[in-house]
Amino acid sequence: MIRLVLQRIALLVPTLLGLSVLLFLWVRALPGGPATALLGERATPEAVERINRLYGFDQPLLQQYLKYVGQLATGNFGTSTRTNRPVLEEFLNRFPATVELTVLALVIAIGIGIPLGYVAARRQGRLTDHATVVASLIGVTIPVFFLAFLLKWLFAVQLGWFPSAGRQDPSMVATHPTGFYVLDGLLTREWDASWDAIVHLVLPAIALGSIPLAIIARITRASVIEVQNADYVRTARAKGLRRTRLRSRVILRNAMLPVSTTIGLQVGLLLSGAVLTETVFAYPGIGSFLAEAIFNLDYAVLQGFVLIIAVVYALANLAVDVSYGLIDPRMRTR
């Protein structure tokens, strides 16, 4: 198990190096070069030259790249041209917000998706099953940002049950020792601050969780149907295993293998979806910041965020593989 983790972390290094080469060349392939990216398209030739000398863009590419990697290794991802703050700092300031959002979205997706898929499989061919299949199909094809719109319009604008934007009420006076607002409220015993943060999370999390929910429900259904017809289930039933034990220990546990892989694949989808959901709900996470960076052509932020997100993505996938080992004993021996 530990060997698997170490192996995967070792594999991460070449991936990130390759990605850094791509991102390095990417900014240098910009029309007008990186100086134009920093100064804007109407920069004077003198200013461009000054910037080129200042940042070393006039040096050989290999030398520039080594310097770039050296900076990355020390956590220097450049400076946002828009806010004039280090990219890493901007990322870390907003990361907790996105973590809270994606975790709640995933909790919703798993918490509803697995039971839904299981029930559909048990009642295969009946109304519940058909309804689940149709609903999950619609869930996959509705664009995240459109669903976000609908939720915002119905539950925030029309009914007023939930706030339509932000992370916490601006009038809320709260301290934030960790940056995770829900957790902060619990730590400082400011219950209303925690509650307010949760209320702000509900709509964006439902929108973000919709596609993973649909996918998880589908895979769970298909997997349970396949497992419950397997020979070993018949054997277990024949030897007189109690029904509850058969369902929980044999069917559900074996059916969870493909489901856990699927859940791992959702992390990328959630990070992508966060860009759209956070934009609709003006939720101050890394997604909405990234969207603003696109509008303002803030290349340092784009480049840095993509690289950091790739690391997060890789680590999340690693965590999934490790959890796979916990579910499937066969994986442990490898």
Next chain:
Amino acid sequence: MTEADLTTAPSAGDPRAGSDDVGASLWRVAFRRLRRNPGAIAGAVIVLAFVLVAAFAPLIANYDAGELPGRADVRPTFIPGPSDEFPLGIDRYGADLFSQLVWGARASLLVGVLSTLVGLLGGMLLGLVAGAFGGWVDALTMRAVDLMLSVPSLLLAVSIAAVIGQTSTSVIIAIGVVQVPIFARLLRGSMLAQRGQDYVLAASSLGLSRRTVTMNHVLPNSVSPVIVQATLMLATAVIEAAALSFLGLGGGAPTTAEWGRMLTAAQNELEVAPRLALWPGVCIAVTALGFTLFGEALREALDPRSRKR
């Protein structure tokens, strides 16, 4: 073995006859299964309707794309709803919503098909090279594919589109490039599975060149999962195109008849005229549903495991 058997053997092993026969029966069976699947029919009807609307947009739409016939009727706090002249009402700029939706179908189909074509061609080329040569070529190609898959797809598309410029062409390229690794991996895997089959061994032992075996035998038998994936990808491409233009990467004027762009514009009008967001959103979702239904049905129809039942 008799003399007759020996003389007929080469003709039975003729590559053209063999692969065509197998291919035709596979697709014929698939077609028969599709016709009996209500999901496939529903998907096909949606896709067909969408294609027809896109093709005959000039005949269906009452106004040209981007034309603003109702400009004088729009007030800062009021946007007129459906009327005789404008069946779905007008938008913030005074364009006929119905006409814009019709022209938007054309834009979405174009972006969806072209970007999937880019992804399909690029991915098949990479997958073919990796699957045909194997060895270090395969290893190198697959590492490149892994690299592309190490970034969440929409973020990759966003980064690419942001660099090549804010036009619809860059959206097509960005979405297409993101699809390349998916198709490449699929075709390679499918080809590797075919390479160990008996018919490949038979073809090689008949003395056919490696190129002939790969191109005329292995490839035709490996493409069906790729075709299924391409159908499903069309749905993703339409949604992602809308997402990119929603993020402001599509370029063009705010009045551009493009579903994603229309949703963006409607964002500020949510309290005044929610229908402006509703219609383009429904169009995107229904189109994606059509491609998904058809793609899923196609997958089922081509799957040998489900064909036996």
